[in-house]
Amino acid sequence: MATYDAERIGSSPWLLTGPAMLVFVTLLAAPLVLTGMLSLNLFSDTKGVIPVYTFANYLEVFSDDYFHEIFLRTGGMALAVTLFCVLLGVPETLIIARMHSPWRSLFLLVVLGPLLISVVVRTLGWAILLGNNGLINQVLQALGITEFPIRMMFTQFGVVLVLTHVLVPFMVIAVWASLQKLDVQVEQAGLSLGASRMTTFRRVVLPQIMPGILSGSIIVFALAASAFATPAIIGGRRLKVVATAAYDEFLGSLNWPLGAAIAVLLLIANLVIVVGCSRLAERRFKHVFE
Amino acid sequence: MTFLTLDGIVKTYGDFTAIAGLDLSVEKGEFLSLLGPSGCGKTTTLQSIAGFVQPTAGRIVLDGRDITHVRPEKRGLGIVFQSYALFPHMTVAENVSFGLEMRGVPRSERVGRVQSALDMVRLHGLGARYPKALSGGQRQRVAIARALAIRPDLLLLDEPMSNLDAKLREDMHIELRAIQRDLGITTILVTHDQVEAMTMSDRIAVMHGGRIVQIGSPFETYERPQSPFASSFLGKTNAFAGAIHTRKPRCYEVKVDNLMFHVPHEGHQFDGNVNVYLRPEKIRLAEPTEARLRGTVRMRVFLGNLWLIGIESPLGPVNVTQPNFGAPPPMEGEEVGLTWLDDDLRLLEQEVAHGHV
Numbered sequence: 001m002a003t004y005d006a007e008r009i010g011s012s013p014w015l016l017t018g019p020a021m022l023v024f025v026t027l028l029a030a031p032l033v034l035t036g037m038l039s040l041n042l043f044s045d046t047k048g049v050i051p052v053y054t055f056a057n058y059l060e061v062f063s064d065d066y067f068h069e070i071f072l073r074t075g076g077m078a079l080a081v082t083l084f085c086v087l088l089g090v091p092e093t094l095i096i097a098r099m100h101s102p103w104r105s106l107f108l109l110v111v112l113g114p115l116l117i118s119v120v121v122r123t124l125g126w127a128i129l130l131g132n133n134g135l136i137n138q139v140l141q142a143l144g145i146t147e148f149p150i151r152m153m154f155t156q157f158g159v160v161l162v163l164t165h166v167l168v169p170f171m172v173i174a175v176w177a178s179l180q181k182l183d184v185q186v187e188q189a190g191l192s193l194g195a196s197r198m199t200t201f202r203r204v205v206l207p208q209i210m211p212g213i214l215s216g217s218i219i220v221f222a223l224a225a226s227a228f229a230t231p232a233i234i235g236g237r238r239l240k241v242v243a244t245a246a247y248d249e250f251l252g253s254l255n256w257p258l259g260a261a262i263a264v265l266l267l268i269a270n271l272v273i274v275v276g277c278s279r280l281a282e283r284r285f286k287h288v289f290e
Numbered sequence: 291m292t293f294l295t296l297d298g299i300v301k302t303y304g305d306f307t308a309i310a311g312l313d314l315s316v317e318k319g320e321f322l323s324l325l326g327p328s329g330c331g332k333t334t335t336l337q338s339i340a341g342f343v344q345p346t347a348g349r350i351v352l353d354g355r356d357i358t359h360v361r362p363e364k365r366g367l368g369i370v371f372q373s374y375a376l377f378p379h380m381t382v383a384e385n386v387s388f389g390l391e392m393r394g395v396p397r398s399e400r401v402g403r404v405q406s407a408l409d410m411v412r413l414h415g416l417g418a419r420y421p422k423a424l425s426g427g428q429r430q431r432v433a434i435a436r437a438l439a440i441r442p443d444l445l446l447l448d449e450p451m452s453n454l455d456a457k458l459r460e461d462m463h464i465e466l467r468a469i470q471r472d473l474g475i476t477t478i479l480v481t482h483d484q485v486e487a488m489t490m491s492d493r494i495a496v497m498h499g500g501r502i503v504q505i506g507s508p509f510e511t512y513e514r515p516q517s518p519f520a521s522s523f524l525g526k527t528n529a530f531a532g533a534i535h536t537r538k539p540r541c542y543e544v545k546v547d548n549l550m551f552h553v554p555h556e557g558h559q560f561d562g563n564v565n566v567y568l569r570p571e572k573i574r575l576a577e578p579t580e581a582r583l584r585g586t587v588r589m590r591v592f593l594g595n596l597w598l599i600g601i602e603s604p605l606g607p608v609n610v611t612q613p614n615f616g617a618p619p620p621m622e623g624e625e626v627g628l629t630w631l632d633d634d635l636r637l638l639e640q641e642v643a644h645g646h647v
Binding site: 199 | 340342367373375388389
């Protein structure tokens with residue numbers, strides 16, 4: 001592979017990335033640092049934010065069952081969403097990849113469509129479908145399948161369903177990318193050696209698109225765990241996840257330091273899981289794909 | 291004994307005809323090449339035999355068994371793919387072992403058979419490597435070992451050498467041929483490389499427009515092409531457009547411009563406009579005085595073992611090759627004489643040009 005001569009390049013990489021770097025530092029890094037510092041402050045109902053530095057907020061989150069439940073619920077829902085995205089997205093991608101010319105792009109567009117719609121509009125659309133008087137319940141009752149409406153709004157099921165719908169495109173894109181690298185003849189080779197279609201898929205195709213499935217899972221998990229709008233609208237104020245809990249601390253109880261601590265913990269948990277998983281995947285597939 | 295029979299194979303894709311009624315018999319242990327330019331239907335033919343393409347019409351019979359509608363995984367053929375199609379997530383040994391595993395060969399036996407397959411292609415000791423860590427030539431050997439490890443009845447080679455560099459390709463031709471002879475395995479090679487086809491095959495089937503236009507031993511096919519297409523695709527040739535002048539008992543007299551060619555009679559009936567073909571290596575440079583045709587050297591190219599000499603003659607450009615033996619040929623601009631043996635002349639009817647002459 002061709003490499004660049006460092007002597008000839010000089011300082012141009014720094015100059016070229018400079019503007020983006022500046023934006024990145026001012027708009028992302030600085031607020032993060034400020035949030036981190038805020039999370040160490042204290043809050044009192046009478047005096048507001050007290051500028052002292054202590055880990056009291058973190059201790060509160062770690063020791064309160066209320067927060068344990070929220071964190072566990074968030075992790076569980078993110079995991080469920082990831083699982084459903086794998087179960088739906090992988091076969092979906094495989095099927096679309098095998099389609100012929102006009103259909104292929106059409107269906108890809110349909111799959112990626114949700115990303116083109118504002119998250120609030122899309123989620124409110126789901127709320128209309130899922131409500132007790134929503135379309136789904138009306139149809140179910142009209143068909144006589146249930147007598148009373150099934151509760152879907154403000155349930156974990158509803159949140160997982162809508163998040164899966166929103167996040168499946170990311171799985172499809174990731175698996176699509178790994179499928180493009182797959183040599184069609186490899187599948188034929190599997191068949192020619194006497195493996196059935198199923199075995200060929202399991203032993204030959206699946207291991208090769210595994211990196212795509214894993215990176216898709218990591219993206220989906222991270223987005224599901226930090227999702228705000230969907231749990232806020234579909235889950236409501238009671239069924240809290242970490243992101244909505246942080247929001248409520250900021251804007252409901254006005255306890256900014258505690259909200260900041262929750263936000264920082266969510267970021268750390270997400271980072272640990274995402275980085276851990278990708279390290280694991282890299283090590284697992286290191287000798288195969290590079 | 292006929293081992294593989296293709297009987298009236300047709301494959302159409304909408305309006306496009308990939309194979310237009312193809313009949314072929316392959317003997318047991320034979321090495322047959324399907325040779326032709328891209329789009330001639332050779333790969334589709336191979337894919338039909340492999341079972342990846344379902345023929346629109348026709349029958350494929352392997353060792354007395356009609357396999358036309360048998361699924362590819364039940365055909366038990368060894369295939370070496372153009373891209374090698376190795377499993378990148380498996381080691382070399384696992385790749386070779388895969389087919390054996392699918393056939394339910396017990397683990398203890400698999401180890402030995404993988405070993406001997408790798409030894410056969412001289413990859414001893416590389417079993418633990420991943421394909422990524424191998425060179426192109428080694429990958430190809432793995433693909434061959436993988437296809438042969440299952441001891442298939444029939445070996446299909448789909449342009450297996452096209453990703454190798456020239457030197458390696460020549461070595462592989464000889465080596466693969468030796469392996470094929472040793473195992474006595476019936477083999478079909480698809481290639482567009484005439485040297486490859488000639489080096490390895492017992493018979494060459496020249497394909498054009500979804501049909502086999504000529505089939506025979508490499509020597510026979512090269513020496514007695516039966517169509518302008520075959521004569522220009524297999525090797526290079528000089529074509530002179532002329533007309534039959536007189537028919538004699540042993541030869542035709544063909545008039546090209548004001549030069550008379552005496553072309554030996556081979557049983558075909560010719561009339562009217564014909565082409566006289568003469569291969570570059572069949573022409574000798576001679577003193578202008580004793581020459582049948584005179585011309586001026588337009589260019590000379592040194593190819594190492596050969597000289598390629600382009601000559602401008604009254605009949606148009608003539609290409610001559612001459613072994614690099616003795617003194618170098620005349621310089622550009624010099625006048626030379628050309629001579630040949632009448633027995634080396636070939637006659638074919640003029641056809642609509644295929645763009646290959």
